Amino acid sequence: MIARFLAWERWVSAPMLPPRLFKIPTCVAASVTAFLMSGAPSSAVFLASQYFQFGLGFSPLGTGPGLLMVAGMLLQAAGFGWFAFVSSAGVAFAQLALPLSSPGSASRWRCRPPRLPS
Numbered sequence: 001m002i003a004r005f006l007a008w009e010r011w012v013s014a015p016m017l018p019p020r021l022f023k024i025p026t027c028v029a030a031s032v033t034a035f036l037m038s039g040a041p042s043s044a045v046f047l048a049s050q051y052f053q054f055g056l057g058f059s060p061l062g063t064g065p066g067l068l069m070v071a072g073m074l075l076q077a078a079g080f081g082w083f084a085f086v087s088s089a090g091v092a093f094a095q096l097a098l099p100l101s102s103p104g105s106a107s108r109w110r111c112r113p114p115r116l117p118s
Contacts, residue, residue, distance in 0.1 A: 075102060 006022065009015040021027045048070060052063040079102030086099050 078102065 006019060009017055010019050022031075045067065049063050049067060052058045052066045053060065056066075058066060079099055082102065083096065083099035086095060
C-alpha cells in the first residue's frame with residue numbers, strides 16, 4: 001500500500017507529499033515511526049476485544065462495556081497527567097477545573113465492570 005502511495009505521488013502533478021522527502025533518512029524514520037505508533041492503539045483495541053470475547057467468554061455486545069472501561073482508565077490517566085502538567089503553587093482553580101473534570105467523568109465509565117457470563 002505504501003509503494004502504491006509513493007507511485008501515485010510521483011505520478012500526479014501536485015502531490016500531497018513531495019516524493020523527494022523519502023530520500024531523507026530522518027524523514028523516512030519519522031514516517032515509519034508515526035505509522036507504527038498510530039497502528040499500535042488500533043491493534044491493542046482489536047486484541048482486547050478478542051480477549052474479552054474468546055478469552056473471557058463475553059458476547060460481542062458485552063465486549064463494548066469492557067472496552068469502555070479500558071478507555072475510561074486511559075482517559076483518567078490522561079486527565080491526571082494533564083493535572084500534573086498544569087498545576088503549580090500559584091495556579092487558579094479555574095485553570096484546574098477541566099483537568100480535574102476529565103478523570104471524574106472517566107470514572108463513570110469504570111464504575112460498573114462488565115459481568116462474566118453465567
